[in-house]
Amino acid sequence: MNLPVIFFFVIAFVWSVFVFLEGFDFGVGMLTRILGRSDGERRMMLRAIGPNWDANEVWLLTGGILIFSAFPTWYAAAFPSAYIPLLLLVFALIIRALAIEYRSKRPDHRWTQAWDNANLVAGFALPFLVGVFWAGMVHGIPIDGDGRFVGDSLWSHISVYSVLGGLALVAYSLAHGAVFLSLKVSGPLLERVTVTARGMSLITLALMSVFAVWTWLAYADDAIGATMAVLTVLAFAIVVMAVYAGRLLLAFWGNALGALAFMVSIFAALYPNVLPSTIDDGFTLTIAEAAASSYALTVLAIVAVIGIPGVIAYQSWSFWVFRKRLTKDTVDAGHY
Amino acid sequence: MGDSLLVDLSRLQFAFTTLFHFLFVPLTLGLAPWVAILDTMYYRTGDERYARLVRFFGSLLLINFAIGVASGIIQEFQFGMNWSVFSRFVGDIFGAPLAMEGLFAFFIESTFLGLWLFGRGRLPRRLHLSTIWLFVLGTWLSAYFILSANSFMQNPVGFAIDPVTGDANLTDLGAVLFQPLTIVAWLHTIVGGVLAATVFVFGVAAYHLKRRQHVEVMRKAFRMAMITGIAAGALQFVVGDVLGVIMVDKQPMKMAAAEAVWETTGPCAPLGLVAVPDQEARDNSLFIGVPCLLSIVATNSLDGEVTGMNELQEQYEEQFGPGDYTPNVWIAFYSFRAMMGFGLLGAIWMVFAWWKTRRGRLPTSKLFWSISIWIIAAPWLGNLFGWIFTENGRQPWVVYGLLKTEDAVSDLSVGLVAVSLAGFVILYAIIGVIEFVLMRRYAIRGPMDPDEPMPGEPPRVESSAGAP
Numbered sequence: 001m002n003l004p005v006i007f008f009f010v011i012a013f014v015w016s017v018f019v020f021l022e023g024f025d026f027g028v029g030m031l032t033r034i035l036g037r038s039d040g041e042r043r044m045m046l047r048a049i050g051p052n053w054d055a056n057e058v059w060l061l062t063g064g065i066l067i068f069s070a071f072p073t074w075y076a077a078a079f080p081s082a083y084i085p086l087l088l089l090v091f092a093l094i095i096r097a098l099a100i101e102y103r104s105k106r107p108d109h110r111w112t113q114a115w116d117n118a119n120l121v122a123g124f125a126l127p128f129l130v131g132v133f134w135a136g137m138v139h140g141i142p143i144d145g146d147g148r149f150v151g152d153s154l155w156s157h158i159s160v161y162s163v164l165g166g167l168a169l170v171a172y173s174l175a176h177g178a179v180f181l182s183l184k185v186s187g188p189l190l191e192r193v194t195v196t197a198r199g200m201s202l203i204t205l206a207l208m209s210v211f212a213v214w215t216w217l218a219y220a221d222d223a224i225g226a227t228m229a230v231l232t233v234l235a236f237a238i239v240v241m242a243v244y245a246g247r248l249l250l251a252f253w254g255n256a257l258g259a260l261a262f263m264v265s266i267f268a269a270l271y272p273n274v275l276p277s278t279i280d281d282g283f284t285l286t287i288a289e290a291a292a293s294s295y296a297l298t299v300l301a302i303v304a305v306i307g308i309p310g311v312i313a314y315q316s317w318s319f320w321v322f323r324k325r326l327t328k329d330t331v332d333a334g335h336y
Numbered sequence: 337m338g339d340s341l342l343v344d345l346s347r348l349q350f351a352f353t354t355l356f357h358f359l360f361v362p363l364t365l366g367l368a369p370w371v372a373i374l375d376t377m378y379y380r381t382g383d384e385r386y387a388r389l390v391r392f393f394g395s396l397l398l399i400n401f402a403i404g405v406a407s408g409i410i411q412e413f414q415f416g417m418n419w420s421v422f423s424r425f426v427g428d429i430f431g432a433p434l435a436m437e438g439l440f441a442f443f444i445e446s447t448f449l450g451l452w453l454f455g456r457g458r459l460p461r462r463l464h465l466s467t468i469w470l471f472v473l474g475t476w477l478s479a480y481f482i483l484s485a486n487s488f489m490q491n492p493v494g495f496a497i498d499p500v501t502g503d504a505n506l507t508d509l510g511a512v513l514f515q516p517l518t519i520v521a522w523l524h525t526i527v528g529g530v531l532a533a534t535v536f537v538f539g540v541a542a543y544h545l546k547r548r549q550h551v552e553v554m555r556k557a558f559r560m561a562m563i564t565g566i567a568a569g570a571l572q573f574v575v576g577d578v579l580g581v582i583m584v585d586k587q588p589m590k591m592a593a594a595e596a597v598w599e600t601t602g603p604c605a606p607l608g609l610v611a612v613p614d615q616e617a618r619d620n621s622l623f624i625g626v627p628c629l630l631s632i633v634a635t636n637s638l639d640g641e642v643t644g645m646n647e648l649q650e651q652y653e654e655q656f657g658p659g660d661y662t663p664n665v666w667i668a669f670y671s672f673r674a675m676m677g678f679g680l681l682g683a684i685w686m687v688f689a690w691w692k693t694r695r696g697r698l699p700t701s702k703l704f705w706s707i708s709i710w711i712i713a714a715p716w717l718g719n720l721f722g723w724i725f726t727e728n729g730r731q732p733w734v735v736y737g738l739l740k741t742e743d744a745v746s747d748l749s750v751g752l753v754a755v756s757l758a759g760f761v762i763l764y765a766i767i768g769v770i771e772f773v774l775m776r777r778y779a780i781r782g783p784m785d786p787d788e789p790m791p792g793e794p795p796r797v798e799s800s801a802g803a804p
Binding site for chain 1: 398399402403405406407409410412413415416417418420421423424426427428429430431432434435436437438439440442443444446447449450451453454455458459498503505506507509746747748749752756759763767770774777778
């Protein structure tokens with residue numbers, strides 16, 4: 001193993017953590033509007049992610065930064081090629097952040113309703129666009145022999161396969177959000193989120209299975225590809241069984257496994273390349289070609305070795321501090 | 337290379353989104369420690385007035401911080417989306433500071449803000465207090481890392497050009513992180529933020545004092561802001577001067593443009609008050625200045641000579657080949673003056689206000705209070721013009737002496753960039769108005785009832801007496 005390959009999988013890990021943590025944030029963003037029947041219920045749902053969503057979002061930024069840092073050529077080809085999906089992603093991130101932070105700043109029904117609607121749209125768009133971005137990457141984009149993007153940014157990431165990847169992540173976010181809420185909320189809302197968790201985890205299993213098999217057959221037709229597909233299906237099957245058995249904490253960790261399987265199968269499909277060229281196989285950008293200099297990678301390795309475990313440690317502590325199930329009283333008292 | 341309309345639109349989008357982001361950054365940088373200090377005072381003294389100020393300025397900080405974070409995300413994407421040639425060129429260098437910003441600053445900032453907001457009453461009080469200080473640390477570190485990347489663009493150090501790809505490779509991390517320009521630019525930004533926040537607190541307090549409401553707490557805020565603000569203004573004068581001296585050495589063209597000095601002048605070079613630069617003729621159509629002052633400011637002596645843009649242009653042509661190496665002088669000259677003028681106006685007014693309110697006086701003049709409110713805008717303008725000055729002055733380079741702006745853009749269609757720019761203008765106009773309205777409402781409403789709980793705190797026993 002060399003540093004570029006290690007970083008390739010470090011990036012896969014960071015994106016997995018992002019899908020795992022922001023997955024339930026996006027899901028909660030959508031479910032607030034869909035399942036919350038009163039302002040109190042909606043505030044309770046937002047409170048469930050309140051202390052952590054902002055830090056969860058940093059995993060996305062870190063995932064992007066590490067592509068830039070460790071593989072500048074990959075970043076410089078992939079980001080302009082996904083101009084429209086990424087632009088919409090940024091818009092949705094902005095809207096989502098303000099929807100959470102500003103909705104309860106005015107006790108006006110039209111104001112809160114507008115922000116909840118905005119959060120619903122953004123919560124749908126975000127996982128969808130992330131799925132389109134990564135599936136589009138697996139599918140490949142037009143890059144020339146110099147590793148430069150030369151296509152049309154409008155459509156280069158859009159295909160049936162990438163849309164399927166997007167929808168699978170939307171379903172995942174809804175299921176994961178509902179499972180998360182079933183561990184955090186109380187009152188009549190609890191029943192509704194549990195029912196949603198059942199339905200959505202089944203839909204997620206179906207969409208993720210089709211996506212995994214497609215990835216395996218079309219882009220990773222080897223033993224590793226097959227293994228990753230099996231692992232993905234298995235993870236989401238565990239979630240379904242756990243949800244139906246009422247073992248929601250197990251379902252929650254099953255979704256963590258699912259996020260990891262989903263992202264790693266994408267990276268495994270790309271390996272040993274970072275970006276396939278749709279113009280000519282010879283132009284495909286490999287891990288080695290796209291990597292930063294070994295000095296820069298060494299610096300990054302030190303930063304990552306200190307930074308990533310450190311972040312995981314204090315973020316876990318924060319989750320532990322706020323581990324308690326929410327009640328009406330705690331929600332009424334606090335911020336949001 | 338590149339279509340000049342594409343370059344212009346891409347630059348406009350970057351400038352627009354970054355300046356919008358920087359409407360909120362200084363206030364966060366300055367208001368975060370302000371709230372942390374108030375919370376510490378509350379912890380130490382138990383004085384309820386501090387608690388009310390924490391609640392009040394804390395909620396303003398949060399409204400501002402939310403949009404600051406949201407509008408900052410685009411930069412991480414935009415480097416690649418719109419400036420892919422640049423990204424490839426500097427990726428090896430930018431990697432380290434940006435990864436550090438993510439892993440050592442953004443995570444700290446966001447995690448500990450969450451703990452502060454929701455953790456009151458759940459964490460031991462000392463530990464809870466430390467979370468707001470970690471949040472401050474995160475915001476200040478974040479500014480440091482991104483400024484070390486920006487300083488590389490202003491003055492590239494610690495790199496070697498890769499003989500195969502022609503891109504810059506990192507060879508010395510210490511040089512990139514700790515070059516004097518980075519340290520001084522960071523101080524300049526932090527002090528600018530503290531100045532903006534103190535003038536903001538001062539102005540908000542003035543609003544309430546004008547109406548003689550919440551007098552007891554607001555008087556405290558007013559005084560604290562005045563003292564910090566005057567100190568910050570004085571400090572900024574020194575830091576700005578040091579930065580200017582570094583700039584004269586590293587980017588003489590920028591500083592010559594700032595003073596609209598075309599021909600090398602001196603001894604006794606005049607400092608311009610009014611100039612009408614003629615970029616085509618490479619001269620000024622009109623120039624009114626104070627004799628000898630520029631020599632004194634730039635070289636600390638009367639006989640100092642200031643190198644003019646025409647001489648520098650010749651040097652650069654020799655060094656880099658034919659081309660125009662002069663930034664837009666009109667923008668440079670006036671943005672430099674606007675930065676200093678607006679930047680220091682707030683501090684100067686605070687000196688006057690300090691004299692007017694000495695020994696506990698509360699002036700009755702409506703005009704005094706109105707100016708004290710409107711002065712809030714001054715440091716904002718100062719900060720924005722500062723960025724306009726320094727980024728315009730770097731042109732035509734995106735990485736000084738290494739890569740030109742016109743060569744750095746992604747090869748996108750003009751229509752696509754026009755659409756995304758329009759999208760940003762519309763979205764930012766909407767959220768900008770919303771933010772302004774919310775800030776105004778919360779600022780005008782004033783500190784809440786002392787019985788109201790702190791953010792994230794369970795209800796007080798007294799106030800929840802009526803609840804079941």
